[in-house]
Amino acid sequence: MNKKIAGSYPEKKEILQYLLKATNQKEELPTNADAIIDFLKLKLVCFDFNKFEDDRIKDGRAILSYNQRVIAVNSTIGEPRINFSKFHDIAHYVLPKHVEKFYFCRGQDMSPSTKLQYEMEANAFAADLIYKGDIFTIESNSMNISFETVIFLKDKYGSSIESTARHFVECNWHPCLFVVYEKEEIWKVKYCFFSRPFLEKYLQSEKGTFTDDNNEDVIKAELQQSQIISSECKLSIKNEREMTFSCQYFNNGYNIFAIIKEKE
Numbered sequence: 001m002n003k004k005i006a007g008s009y010p011e012k013k014e015i016l017q018y019l020l021k022a023t024n025q026k027e028e029l030p031t032n033a034d035a036i037i038d039f040l041k042l043k044l045v046c047f048d049f050n051k052f053e054d055d056r057i058k059d060g061r062a063i064l065s066y067n068q069r070v071i072a073v074n075s076t077i078g079e080p081r082i083n084f085s086k087f088h089d090i091a092h093y094v095l096p097k098h099v100e101k102f103y104f105c106r107g108q109d110m111s112p113s114t115k116l117q118y119e120m121e122a123n124a125f126a127a128d129l130i131y132k133g134d135i136f137t138i139e140s141n142s143m144n145i146s147f148e149t150v151i152f153l154k155d156k157y158g159s160s161i162e163s164t165a166r167h168f169v170e171c172n173w174h175p176c177l178f179v180v181y182e183k184e185e186i187w188k189v190k191y192c193f194f195s196r197p198f199l200e201k202y203l204q205s206e207k208g209t210f211t212d213d214n215n216e217d218v219i220k221a222e223l224q225q226s227q228i229i230s231s232e233c234k235l236s237i238k239n240e241r242e243m244t245f246s247c248q249y250f251n252n253g254y255n256i257f258a259i260i261k262e263k264e
Contacts, residue, residue: 015094016128030158031129033086040093042069046082049074061110064089064103080160084110087126095121112166113191127167130159137171145176145261147228147250161252165259166193175201179258187256202237225253233260 020026023035037044050058062085063072071089073082088110092098098118109119131137136157143149147165154164162180169178175198181187194203233247247260 012095012125012128013133016125016133019090019094019129020132026132029132029156031087031132033083033090033129036090036129037071037086040069040090042071042093044071044073044086046073046075048076050076057104059106060104061085061107062089062103062105064092064101064105066093066100066102080163081110083158084126084130084160084163087129088122090129091122091125092118095125098122112193127163130163131157131167136167140168140171141173145172145174145259147248147257147259150259161250162255162257165257169193169195169259171195173197174261176259176261179260181256181258183256190255202243225251227251232263233258235260 017026019036019039020031023032023039025031025035034044049060052058061074061077061081064070065072071086071093073085073089075082077085085105088105089103092101092103092105098121103118105119105122108114109116110123112123114120114123136153140149140153143152145168147161150161150165150168153168154161157164159167165178169176170193172195175195177192177194177198179192180190182190228248228250230246230248232244234242234244236242244263245260246263247258250257250259
Protein backbone atom coordinates (compact mmCIF):
# COMPACT_ATOMS: atom_id res chain seq x y z
CA MET A 1 0.00 0.00 0.00
CA ASN A 2 1.13 3.56 -0.56
CA LYS A 3 3.35 4.53 2.38
CA LYS A 4 1.83 8.00 2.52
CA ILE A 5 -1.43 6.33 3.48
CA ALA A 6 -0.17 3.58 5.76
CA GLY A 7 2.73 5.23 7.53
CA SER A 8 1.07 7.16 10.35
CA TYR A 9 -2.31 5.41 10.49
CA PRO A 10 -4.37 8.43 9.46
CA GLU A 11 -8.05 8.83 10.18
CA LYS A 12 -10.52 7.41 7.67
CA LYS A 13 -11.58 10.91 6.60
CA GLU A 14 -7.96 11.79 5.83
CA ILE A 15 -7.56 8.64 3.73
CA LEU A 16 -10.76 9.46 1.86
CA GLN A 17 -9.69 13.01 1.06
CA TYR A 18 -6.19 11.87 0.10
CA LEU A 19 -7.47 9.29 -2.40
CA LEU A 20 -9.94 11.72 -3.97
CA LYS A 21 -7.34 14.49 -4.24
CA ALA A 22 -4.61 12.19 -5.55
CA THR A 23 -6.90 10.95 -8.34
CA ASN A 24 -8.29 14.43 -9.12
CA GLN A 25 -11.76 13.41 -8.00
CA LYS A 26 -12.58 15.76 -5.12
CA GLU A 27 -15.34 17.31 -7.22
CA GLU A 28 -15.58 14.84 -10.10
CA LEU A 29 -18.77 12.76 -10.29
CA PRO A 30 -19.29 9.89 -10.30
CA THR A 31 -16.21 8.65 -8.46
CA ASN A 32 -14.10 6.41 -10.69
CA ALA A 33 -13.03 3.26 -8.81
CA ASP A 34 -10.64 2.24 -11.58
CA ALA A 35 -8.69 5.49 -11.21
CA ILE A 36 -8.16 4.77 -7.50
CA ILE A 37 -7.17 1.18 -8.25
CA ASP A 38 -4.60 2.42 -10.78
CA PHE A 39 -3.27 4.99 -8.30
CA LEU A 40 -2.80 2.28 -5.68
CA LYS A 41 -1.00 0.17 -8.28
CA LEU A 42 -3.41 -2.71 -7.87
CA LYS A 43 -4.33 -5.15 -10.59
CA LEU A 44 -8.04 -5.48 -11.36
CA VAL A 45 -9.46 -8.63 -12.92
CA CYS A 46 -13.11 -9.28 -13.68
CA PHE A 47 -14.31 -12.79 -14.50
CA ASP A 48 -17.15 -15.26 -13.99
CA PHE A 49 -16.83 -16.85 -10.55
CA ASN A 50 -19.26 -19.57 -11.68
CA LYS A 51 -16.42 -21.19 -13.61
CA PHE A 52 -15.11 -22.54 -10.32
CA GLU A 53 -16.53 -25.87 -9.21
CA ASP A 54 -16.49 -24.81 -5.56
CA ASP A 55 -19.96 -23.49 -4.66
CA ARG A 56 -18.47 -21.26 -2.01
CA ILE A 57 -16.59 -19.30 -4.67
CA LYS A 58 -19.63 -19.08 -6.94
CA ASP A 59 -21.37 -17.14 -4.16
CA GLY A 60 -18.62 -14.54 -4.08
CA ARG A 61 -18.67 -10.97 -5.33
CA ALA A 62 -15.05 -9.92 -4.93
CA ILE A 63 -11.64 -11.11 -3.78
CA LEU A 64 -8.76 -9.01 -2.49
CA SER A 65 -5.30 -10.52 -2.28
CA TYR A 66 -3.37 -7.89 -0.35
CA ASN A 67 0.09 -9.40 -0.85
CA GLN A 68 -0.45 -10.02 -4.57
CA ARG A 69 -2.08 -6.57 -4.95
CA VAL A 70 -5.04 -7.99 -6.87
CA ILE A 71 -8.75 -7.21 -6.77
CA ALA A 72 -10.92 -9.79 -8.53
CA VAL A 73 -14.59 -9.04 -9.16
CA ASN A 74 -17.36 -11.42 -10.22
CA SER A 75 -18.44 -10.28 -13.70
CA THR A 76 -21.93 -11.80 -13.40
CA ILE A 77 -23.34 -9.66 -10.59
CA GLY A 78 -24.36 -6.58 -12.63
CA GLU A 79 -22.72 -3.19 -13.08
CA PRO A 80 -23.89 -1.40 -9.89
CA ARG A 81 -22.73 -4.33 -7.73
CA ILE A 82 -19.46 -4.63 -9.64
CA ASN A 83 -18.79 -0.95 -9.01
CA PHE A 84 -19.59 -1.17 -5.31
CA SER A 85 -17.47 -4.33 -4.99
CA LYS A 86 -14.45 -2.42 -6.33
CA PHE A 87 -14.93 0.34 -3.76
CA HIS A 88 -15.49 -2.24 -1.02
CA ASP A 89 -12.18 -3.96 -1.69
CA ILE A 90 -10.38 -0.63 -2.10
CA ALA A 91 -11.59 0.05 1.45
CA HIS A 92 -10.15 -3.23 2.69
CA TYR A 93 -6.85 -2.34 1.04
CA VAL A 94 -6.45 1.17 2.47
CA LEU A 95 -8.05 0.97 5.94
CA PRO A 96 -5.12 0.52 8.36
CA LYS A 97 -6.50 -2.35 10.48
CA HIS A 98 -7.51 -4.27 7.34
CA VAL A 99 -4.07 -4.47 5.75
CA GLU A 100 -2.10 -7.57 4.83
CA LYS A 101 -5.14 -9.81 4.70
CA PHE A 102 -6.93 -11.92 2.12
CA TYR A 103 -10.61 -11.09 1.68
CA PHE A 104 -13.26 -13.20 -0.02
CA CYS A 105 -16.39 -11.07 0.05
CA ARG A 106 -19.86 -12.45 -0.59
CA GLY A 107 -23.20 -10.74 -1.01
CA GLN A 108 -23.97 -10.96 2.70
CA ASP A 109 -20.65 -9.30 3.51
CA MET A 110 -21.62 -6.27 1.43
CA SER A 111 -25.16 -6.27 2.77
CA PRO A 112 -26.26 -3.57 5.24
CA SER A 113 -27.24 -6.41 7.57
CA THR A 114 -23.71 -7.83 7.90
CA LYS A 115 -22.51 -8.27 11.48
CA LEU A 116 -18.80 -8.55 10.62
CA GLN A 117 -16.91 -5.49 11.82
CA TYR A 118 -14.39 -5.29 8.97
CA GLU A 119 -17.15 -5.73 6.38
CA MET A 120 -19.24 -2.98 7.97
CA GLU A 121 -16.22 -0.69 7.94
CA ALA A 122 -15.46 -1.51 4.29
CA ASN A 123 -19.10 -0.87 3.32
CA ALA A 124 -19.09 2.48 5.10
CA PHE A 125 -15.81 3.61 3.51
CA ALA A 126 -16.98 2.44 0.06
CA ALA A 127 -20.08 4.61 0.51
CA ASP A 128 -17.91 7.57 1.50
CA LEU A 129 -15.87 7.17 -1.69
CA ILE A 130 -18.99 6.97 -3.85
CA TYR A 131 -20.86 9.81 -2.13
CA LYS A 132 -17.84 12.06 -1.46
CA GLY A 133 -18.27 12.14 2.29
CA ASP A 134 -20.18 15.25 3.36
CA ILE A 135 -20.80 16.50 -0.19
CA PHE A 136 -23.72 14.11 -0.75
CA THR A 137 -25.12 14.88 2.70
CA ILE A 138 -25.22 18.62 2.10
CA GLU A 139 -26.67 18.32 -1.40
CA SER A 140 -29.28 15.71 -0.54
CA ASN A 141 -30.59 17.66 2.43
CA SER A 142 -31.37 20.62 0.18
CA MET A 143 -33.83 18.44 -1.77
CA ASN A 144 -37.22 16.87 -1.18
CA ILE A 145 -37.52 13.51 0.55
CA SER A 146 -38.76 11.50 -2.43
CA PHE A 147 -37.83 8.83 -4.93
CA GLU A 148 -37.60 11.52 -7.61
CA THR A 149 -34.72 12.99 -5.59
CA VAL A 150 -33.15 9.56 -5.06
CA ILE A 151 -33.25 8.78 -8.80
CA PHE A 152 -31.59 12.12 -9.61
CA LEU A 153 -28.84 11.48 -7.05
CA LYS A 154 -28.42 7.86 -8.18
CA ASP A 155 -27.63 9.01 -11.71
CA LYS A 156 -25.37 11.80 -10.52
CA TYR A 157 -23.30 9.66 -8.14
CA GLY A 158 -23.32 6.52 -10.27
CA SER A 159 -24.79 4.14 -7.72
CA SER A 160 -27.80 1.83 -7.44
CA ILE A 161 -31.17 3.17 -6.37
CA GLU A 162 -31.16 0.93 -3.28
CA SER A 163 -27.75 2.13 -2.12
CA THR A 164 -28.59 5.76 -2.87
CA ALA A 165 -31.94 5.62 -1.05
CA ARG A 166 -30.31 3.99 1.96
CA HIS A 167 -27.54 6.60 2.10
CA PHE A 168 -30.03 9.42 1.47
CA VAL A 169 -32.07 8.41 4.54
CA GLU A 170 -29.06 7.67 6.76
CA CYS A 171 -27.69 11.17 6.08
CA ASN A 172 -31.02 12.99 6.32
CA TRP A 173 -31.59 15.73 8.86
CA HIS A 174 -35.33 15.03 9.04
CA PRO A 175 -37.31 12.08 10.41
CA CYS A 176 -37.61 9.47 7.65
CA LEU A 177 -36.90 5.82 6.95
CA PHE A 178 -36.15 3.55 4.02
CA VAL A 179 -37.81 0.13 3.82
CA VAL A 180 -37.01 -2.77 1.50
CA TYR A 181 -39.79 -5.32 0.91
CA GLU A 182 -39.29 -8.76 -0.57
CA LYS A 183 -42.07 -11.03 -1.78
CA GLU A 184 -42.75 -14.35 -0.14
CA GLU A 185 -46.48 -15.11 -0.14
CA ILE A 186 -47.04 -11.40 0.34
CA TRP A 187 -44.65 -8.46 0.46
CA LYS A 188 -42.75 -8.52 3.76
CA VAL A 189 -40.17 -6.18 5.25
CA LYS A 190 -36.64 -7.37 4.46
CA TYR A 191 -34.78 -4.57 6.23
CA CYS A 192 -35.06 -0.87 6.99
CA PHE A 193 -32.86 2.14 7.70
CA PHE A 194 -33.76 5.12 9.86
CA SER A 195 -32.51 8.67 9.85
CA ARG A 196 -31.12 9.71 13.22
CA PRO A 197 -33.91 12.28 13.74
CA PHE A 198 -36.48 9.49 13.24
CA LEU A 199 -34.74 7.33 15.84
CA GLU A 200 -34.53 10.18 18.32
CA LYS A 201 -38.08 11.39 17.85
CA TYR A 202 -40.01 8.13 17.56
CA LEU A 203 -37.85 5.34 18.93
CA GLN A 204 -35.51 7.02 21.44
CA SER A 205 -32.88 4.46 20.55
CA GLU A 206 -29.68 3.97 18.59
CA LYS A 207 -31.37 1.00 16.91
CA GLY A 208 -34.85 1.13 15.51
CA THR A 209 -37.63 -1.40 15.36
CA PHE A 210 -41.04 -0.99 13.85
CA THR A 211 -43.75 -3.15 12.34
CA ASP A 212 -45.69 -2.41 9.19
CA ASP A 213 -48.49 -4.95 9.27
CA ASN A 214 -50.85 -2.69 7.38
CA ASN A 215 -48.99 -2.66 4.05
CA GLU A 216 -52.07 -3.13 1.90
CA ASP A 217 -50.87 -0.55 -0.61
CA VAL A 218 -47.68 -2.53 -1.26
CA ILE A 219 -49.51 -5.84 -1.56
CA LYS A 220 -52.24 -4.71 -3.92
CA ALA A 221 -50.32 -2.19 -6.02
CA GLU A 222 -48.16 -4.72 -7.93
CA LEU A 223 -46.09 -1.81 -9.16
CA GLN A 224 -44.63 -1.87 -12.62
CA GLN A 225 -40.85 -1.61 -12.71
CA SER A 226 -39.60 1.95 -12.06
CA GLN A 227 -43.12 3.11 -11.16
CA ILE A 228 -43.54 5.43 -8.18
CA ILE A 229 -46.77 5.75 -6.20
CA SER A 230 -47.43 8.10 -3.30
CA SER A 231 -49.67 7.07 -0.45
CA GLU A 232 -49.97 6.94 3.32
CA CYS A 233 -49.04 4.12 5.65
CA LYS A 234 -49.63 3.32 9.28
CA LEU A 235 -46.69 2.24 11.37
CA SER A 236 -46.84 0.59 14.75
CA ILE A 237 -43.99 2.18 16.68
CA LYS A 238 -42.52 -0.21 19.26
CA ASN A 239 -45.90 -1.97 19.34
CA GLU A 240 -47.20 0.86 21.50
CA ARG A 241 -48.81 3.38 19.16
CA GLU A 242 -49.93 3.49 15.57
CA MET A 243 -49.13 6.57 13.51
CA THR A 244 -49.85 7.67 9.95
CA PHE A 245 -46.97 8.75 7.71
CA SER A 246 -46.57 9.84 4.09
CA CYS A 247 -44.82 7.30 1.90
CA GLN A 248 -43.70 6.53 -1.63
CA TYR A 249 -43.25 3.06 -3.10
CA PHE A 250 -40.87 2.13 -5.92
CA ASN A 251 -40.31 -1.16 -7.76
CA ASN A 252 -36.76 -1.86 -8.99
CA GLY A 253 -37.75 -5.14 -10.65
CA TYR A 254 -36.69 -7.32 -7.73
CA ASN A 255 -37.91 -5.66 -4.56
CA ILE A 256 -40.26 -2.89 -3.57
CA PHE A 257 -38.78 0.07 -1.73
CA ALA A 258 -40.51 2.61 0.46
CA ILE A 259 -39.43 6.03 1.65
CA ILE A 260 -41.52 7.06 4.66
CA LYS A 261 -41.64 10.53 6.19
CA GLU A 262 -43.82 12.67 8.42
CA LYS A 263 -47.06 13.96 6.97
CA GLU A 264 -46.84 17.58 5.94
